[in-house]
Amino acid sequence: SQTIHQWPATLVQPVGSPLSLECTVEGTSNPNLYWYRQAAGRGLQLLFYSVGIGQISSEVPQNLSASRPQDRQFILSSKKLLLSDSGFYLCACSAGGQQETQYFGPGTRLLVL
């Protein structure tokens, strides 16, 4: 079964600073990869998904971007953070014959001050 790693676990950044969050997946190949954000007291909002290297689809217009430089690596970035970017960021993957089910990483808590 797949294992999803995310780092850092926690991050405090000033407004206007850049951001790079990394997600790597083990135990599977050619996964679909996803970035979600959970804002305080809210559900999970899909930000980006990728079905292959270099293929990124954005779900909502925002201050963030995503990249997939390798099959099992997914990166979430920003050039200049906003206060509203604070939240809990989750990477997920689905793979194999069960693409409908997504498995989540441990998450990164981002606080923008």
Place this chain on the structure above:
Amino acid sequence: DQQVKQNSPSLSVQEGRISILNCDYTNSMFDYFLWYKKYPAEGPTFLISISSIKDKNEDGRFTVFLNKSAKHLSLHIVPSQPGDSAVYFCAASERSGGSNYKLTFGKGTLLTVNP
């Protein structure tokens, strides 16, 4: 427009009793439904799922029921244990081109199981 709704933000039950978590959806294109459990500051853990061609799926203490005509699903946990205390998210899946499936999540229900 919220396509997946969990109308109860919280639920409290006694240990050993049944917990019933409810979820409603509006999009007829959803064809697969999932329940996730989430502890604070952790990622959601997949619990159980059901295809739209079924009306029940059982896995140990967890059973999911689907009523397609009512666009309603529920998660039953029996018997409930204190370790079940967590936020439970309902999610619905629809195909989004090729092999990709998009999940839409409800806002979650906080379950508290009292000893």
